[in-house]
Each structure stands twice: as C-alpha cells, then as structure tokens.
Amino acid sequence: MERILTVTNSPKVTKHKKTALYVLLIYILMQISSRWLLLPFHKLVMKMTGLASEQAAPITQGWYIALSFAVALILSFILTSRDKAFWNVYQGKKETIPLTIVWGILGFFLVFFGQMIGAAIEMAVFGIEGGSQNTADIVAIAKGAPIAILAIVVFGPILExxxxxxxxxxxxxxxxxxxxxxxxxxxxxxxxxxxxSHILLYTICGLIFAFLYHKTKRIWTSIIAHVMLNGFVTLVQFYAEPLQKFLQELEKMQ
Incomplete structure (x- = not known):
C-alpha cells in the first residue's frame, strides 16, 4: 500500500496547512472577485476600445478570466515556493519525470473515455443530452477574446x-x-x-485526476492530463462548425 506522511502538529505541518489554506483562499477570492471588479474593468475596456457595452462584453470577460487566473496562479506559485515540503504528501520515491509524462498523457485518454462512460450513463439513466453549457459559454468568450484560451488551457488546469x-x-x-x-x-x-446537469462527468474527471496524482506522487501528472483535456475540448469547440461544414461539402461531392 502507498505510504502517506503522518500528520502531526509540528511547525512544518502547521506551515503546510497555512499554505494550503492560503492557496484555497486565493482561489475562492479569484472566483468571486468579478462581483466587485468586472464592472469597473468593463468600463475601462469600453473607454480604451471605444466599443459599445455589448461589443466590449466578450473582450472584458475574456481578459478578466485570463488576468484573474494568471494573478491567482502566480500568487499560488509564490506561496508554494516558500514551502519546499508542501508537495511531500507521500513518503517514498516519486515517479520519474519520463514516466510522469507518460502517465499524464495516458491520463488524458483515461479521462476522455471516463467522460464517454459518464455521458452514456447520463443519457441512459437521466436522459441528459451531451454537451456542457459551461464549456460552451467559456469557449464563446474565448472566441471574442482569444487571450482567454490561456486561462482555459493553461492557467485554469494548473490552478485547479x-x-x-x-x-x-x-x-x-x-x-x-x-x-x-x-x-x-x-x-x-x-x-x-x-x-x-453534468456533475457526474466532472466528478469522474476529478476521480481520475486524483488517481494520477496518487499513482505517481507528482502533481504534474494530473496537470498534464488536465491541460490536454481542456486543450482538446477547446480545439473541438473552436473548429466544430468549420468541420461540420467541411463534412457537409464532402457529402455533396459524393
């Protein structure tokens, strides 16, 4: 069985707990910050671009998502870099870098097939159609402000x-x-x-990401899988309509 570090009340463990709490608080503040900052930021974007409110909205949302995730991630990196043992959850040797990468890539396929199984269960048991409204909304924002792709594919997965x-x-x-x-x-x-409506799909993803971290003892394993998953979904969403039109043209030519 996997050996896990025993929790004690030593100063080092207390520091780990504080680091974990601060990272969590940063993430929560980032999630709710739009309540106070999005409107002023929107007015600033309108002033800088000269666009009307509706035209500036996707630009505002895209840049706000990118900047807020970037700031939260940078602060989290700073906090964790000051606590060198923060990542030492498990005792024993961590997986090698090459195998960490291999497991990360394999993890992407595990999550992908896990989502397929979850989608089949949702359809068969609950009658829920495929497709995530949350994903569609975020990708729509990214189409208006491509900078948001950085948050969707890189900043978001790492921070999560x-x-x-x-x-x-x-x-x-x-x-x-x-x-x-x-x-x-x-x-x-x-x-x-x-x-x-798709809570089962996200739960399956979370379970597989946890398994990847547990298996290799390296957080970068689940990060690789998560980044690949978000990148793949974003790519599919971005080119779904052009691909569909291309396939329709092929059918006409036959």
Missing amino acids: EFVFRRVIFGSLVQTTNFWVAAIVSAIFFAIIHFDF
Whole structure:
C-alpha cells in the first residue's frame, strides 16, 4: 500500500496547512472577485476600445478570466515556493519525470473515455443530452477574446490541480484514505464548474485526476492530463462548425 506522511502538529505541518489554506483562499477570492471588479474593468475596456457595452462584453470577460487566473496562479506559485515540503504528501520515491509524462498523457485518454462512460450513463439513466453549457459559454468568450484560451488551457488546469488535488485531496488523504479524499475532492471539483446537469462527468474527471496524482506522487501528472483535456475540448469547440461544414461539402461531392 502507498505510504502517506503522518500528520502531526509540528511547525512544518502547521506551515503546510497555512499554505494550503492560503492557496484555497486565493482561489475562492479569484472566483468571486468579478462581483466587485468586472464592472469597473468593463468600463475601462469600453473607454480604451471605444466599443459599445455589448461589443466590449466578450473582450472584458475574456481578459478578466485570463488576468484573474494568471494573478491567482502566480500568487499560488509564490506561496508554494516558500514551502519546499508542501508537495511531500507521500513518503517514498516519486515517479520519474519520463514516466510522469507518460502517465499524464495516458491520463488524458483515461479521462476522455471516463467522460464517454459518464455521458452514456447520463443519457441512459437521466436522459441528459451531451454537451456542457459551461464549456460552451467559456469557449464563446474565448472566441471574442482569444487571450482567454490561456486561462482555459493553461492557467485554469494548473490552478485547479493545485487546489483540488493538492490542497483538498492531498490534505484529506493524509488523514483518511484514497477513496474518501478522491470522492470529496472530485465532488467539490464538479460543483465549482456550476454545470450541475453534468456533475457526474466532472466528478469522474476529478476521480481520475486524483488517481494520477496518487499513482505517481507528482502533481504534474494530473496537470498534464488536465491541460490536454481542456486543450482538446477547446480545439473541438473552436473548429466544430468549420468541420461540420467541411463534412457537409464532402457529402455533396459524393
């Protein structure tokens, strides 16, 4: 069985807990910051671009998503860099870098097929159609402001792995077991996406990301899989209409 560091009340452990709490607070503040900052930022974008409110809206949202995620990620990196042992959740040797990359790539396919199974269950049991409104909305924003792609594909996955895999899963797995920690962190991961019709799909993703982290003892494994998944979904969403038109033209030529 995987050996996990025992939690004690030593100064180092207390520092780890504080780091985890601060990273979580940064993420929460980033999520709710739009309540106070989005409107002033929107007015600034309108003033700088000379666009009407409706035309400036996607630009405002895209840049705000990119900047808020970037700031939150930078602050999280600074905090975790000051706590060198923060990532030492497990005892023993971590997986090698090459195998970490291999597991990350394999993890992408695991998540992809896991989502297919989840979608089939949603359709068969609940009659829920495929396609995520949350994903569609974010990609629509990215089409208006491509800078948002950085948040969708890079900043977001890294920050979410810090929060849901290291902070939540990593903290719980030290005092409970893999399944309790994985399920709790996966449910929170699903809830934060605010797409409750597809909560099963997000939960499955969270469970697989937790498994990848647990398997290799490296957070970069789940980050690789998460980045690849978001990149693939974004690519498909961006080129869905041109691809459909291309296939229709091929059918006409036959």
